[in-house]
Amino acid sequence: MQGIWTTERIRAAEDRLLAVTPDGELMRRAAFGLAVHAAEMLAEHTGSVSGRRVTLLVGSGNNGGDALWAGAFLRRRNVAVSAILLKPERAHGPGLAALKRSGGKIVSLEDGPQWISRADLVVDGIVGISARGSLRPDAAALLGHVGSPVLAVDLPSGVDPDTGAVDGPAVVADRTVTFGALKPVHALAPASCGEVFLVDIGLRLTDPDLQRLDTADVAAAWPVPGPDDDKYSQGVVGIAAGSATYPGAAVLAAGAAVRATSGLVRYAGHAADVVRGQWPEIIATGSVTDAGRVQAWVVGPGIGTGNEGRDVLRFVLGRGVPVCADADATTIIARSPDVLDARDPGTPLVLTPHAGEFERLMGAPPGADRVAAARSAARKYDAVVLLKGHCTVIAAPDGRALVNTPRGSWLATAGSGDVLSGLVGALLASGLDPWLAAGAATHVHSLAGSLAADGAPTSASGILAAVPDAIRSVRSLTS
Numbered sequence: 216m217q218g219i220w221t222t223e224r225i226r227a228a229e230d231r232l233l234a235v236t237p238d239g240e241l242m243r244r245a246a247f248g249l250a251v252h253a254a255e256m257l258a259e260h261t262g263s264v265s266g267r268r269v270t271l272l273v274g275s276g277n278n279g280g281d282a283l284w285a286g287a288f289l290r291r292r293n294v295a296v297s298a299i300l301l302k303p304e305r306a307h308g309p310g311l312a313a314l315k316r317s318g319g320k321i322v323s324l325e326d327g328p329q330w331i332s333r334a335d336l337v338v339d340g341i342v343g344i345s346a347r348g349s350l351r352p353d354a355a356a357l358l359g360h361v362g363s364p365v366l367a368v369d370l371p372s373g374v375d376p377d378t379g380a381v382d383g384p385a386v387v388a389d390r391t392v393t394f395g396a397l398k399p400v401h402a403l404a405p406a407s408c409g410e411v412f413l414v415d416i417g418l419r420l421t422d423p424d425l426q427r428l429d430t431a432d433v434a435a436a437w438p439v440p441g442p443d444d445d446k447y448s449q450g451v452v453g454i455a456a457g458s459a460t461y462p463g464a465a466v467l468a469a470g471a472a473v474r475a476t477s478g479l480v481r482y483a484g485h486a487a488d489v490v491r492g493q494w495p496e497i498i499a500t501g502s503v504t505d506a507g508r509v510q511a512w513v514v515g516p517g518i519g520t521g522n523e524g525r526d527v528l529r530f531v532l533g534r535g536v537p538v539c540a541d542a543d544a545t546t547i548i549a550r551s552p553d554v555l556d557a558r559d560p561g562t563p564l565v566l567t568p569h570a571g572e573f574e575r576l577m578g579a580p581p582g583a584d585r586v587a588a589a590r591s592a593a594r595k596y597d598a599v600v601l602l603k604g605h606c607t608v609i610a611a612p613d614g615r616a617l618v619n620t621p622r623g624s625w626l627a628t629a630g631s632g633d634v635l636s637g638l639v640g641a642l643l644a645s646g647l648d649p650w651l652a653a654g655a656a657t658h659v660h661s662l663a664g665s666l667a668a669d670g671a672p673t674s675a676s677g678i679l680a681a682v683p684d685a686i687r688s689v690r691s692l693t694s
């Protein structure tokens with residue numbers, strides 16, 4: 216797993232390391248890494264490094280110091296470096312002196328725009344982990360002149376370091392070079408960060424605040440049948456979804472369960488004929504009461520929010536097996552929380568709200584801090600909460616939190632969530648820890664979305680069809 220730490224934890228770790236490291240050493244390590252990336256970007260975008268123009272946007276703190284030192288390193292490769300100081304009187308002293316010594320040019324704020332528009336690369340050293348609020352107007356005004364690739368120092372200025380929220384003008388970087396450890400912004404604001412690279416400056420942190428699954432974690436978690444397995448031993452999943460009028464949700468959720476593992480899938484609901492027609496391997500019945508034994512239930516997609524849906528939800532919650540309550544089931548829970556009284560104590564529940572369903576469950580939208588929002592819903596409902604969105608956050612009642620950083624936004628298509636719920640259900644039935652099941656399912660769903668899209672629009676059926684390729688790809692990277 217990749218660890219992600221809040222800026223408060225990073226700052227404390229940096230302070231401990233600073234105390235035992237020669238003055239300026241950490242910044243030079245950071246800046247050297249930054250200069251290597253800047254040179255690489257110049258070569259990538261212009262074909263050369265020597266003679267190219269780099270403009271540094273320099274704020275009043277150490278983030279600006281990193282940029283200034285990186286500028287001094289770039290001068291050694293004959294790059295023409297100019298620095299725009301947002302607060303000249305408070306610019307990082309040693310960094311500024313180093314850049315001046317190396318022959319870098321200091322440019323006034325008034326002349327800044329022309330130097331930005333002529334640059335081959337702009338380095339954003341406006342603000343780093345001490346950023347508070349949206350960008351100040353003088354810094355924001357400069358951004359309008361940027362036409363070349365942007366390299367963000369530590370994080371894109373204007374984006375909240377701990378939540379990834381953007382509520383005003385902010386840098387949109389092509390690449391972000393961060394130091395020591397990943398911060399929440401890097402996982403939660405991929406569109407602002409661009410590609411993220413981590414430079415080791417000797418920081419050692421444990422016990423992360425937030426985590427991201429590696430491909431290897433997902434590969435290790437994904438159920439693979441062994442020689443002694445049969446269709447029952449791998450976990451039977453029950454799908455209570457869809458209706459006679461809206462069978463699509465049932466077909467998608469059940470199909471995802473079929474494609475996720477080789478365990479048996481049962482379907483119960485009014486779309487039994489359609490589901491059977493699409494997936495002959497599924498045992499389909501008209502009602503959850505006739506469905507037979509399962510090791511996990513998926514309930515909700517397309518079942519409606521009326522009395523019948525409520526009865527179905529109550530029934531599956533009382534079976535003593537893990538339940539993934541999705542779509543209409545989350546709305547039923549929000550409107551009639553007493554249905555949860557039917558839940559067998561100790562049986563895992565996974566709730567999968569999008570922002571609107573979250574608002575119904577919690578009485579307020581997730582807000583800027585989506586990790587905190589998912590955590591508080593997880594505590595309130597004693598459930599794993601999978602908060603959908605561009606970056607999906609998965610929180611457990613004990614506070615563990617995972618984030619999935621997508622490659623693009625092609626997953627935002629009708630029925631995509633139904634596919635996800637089927638994947639979660641299949642992993643729950645296999646006996647995985649529900650938090651990990653939700654995380655691994657989200658990872659594969661997201662990967663299936665990008666494989667299916669491959670640069671062009673896809674559909675929920677396309678995502679579903681790409682699930683085996685996504686699982687294969689995850690497993691092949693580690694086998």
Ligand SMILES: NC(=O)C1=CN([C@@H]2O[C@H](COP(=O)(O)OP(=O)(O)OC[C@H]3O[C@@H](n4cnc5c(N)ncnc54)[C@H](OP(=O)(O)O)[C@@H]3O)[C@@H](O)[C@H]2O)[C@@H](O)CC1
Binds near residue numbers: 242276368416
């Ligand atoms: N510590 C270490 O070991 C290492 C640290 N490293 C580097 O240091 C960085 C952290 O540096 P830092 O703490 O000096 O503050 P930083 O983020 O540069 O902010 C400076 C000032 O900006 C201002 N400001 C605030 N919000 C703003 C806004 N929205 N828009 C505009 N301005 C805003 C505010 O000043 P104010 O004007 O409010 O007085 C604030 O004090 C870190 O990200 C990494 O790059 C690396 O070298 C590795 C080793």
Ligand SMILES: Nc1ncnc2c1ncn2[C@@H]1O[C@H](COP(=O)(O)OP(=O)(O)O)[C@@H](O)[C@H]1O
Binds near residue numbers: 605621626627
């Ligand atoms: N902008 C986006 N970028 C990436 N993924 C997205 C985006 N918007 C939604 N998604 C993902 O697409 C899926 C949509 O699910 P959901 O909202 O339940 O839709 P539906 O009800 O149509 O199935 C979720 O997995 C969500 O995380």
Ligand SMILES: [K+]
Binds near residue numbers: 340
């Ligand atoms: K920055």
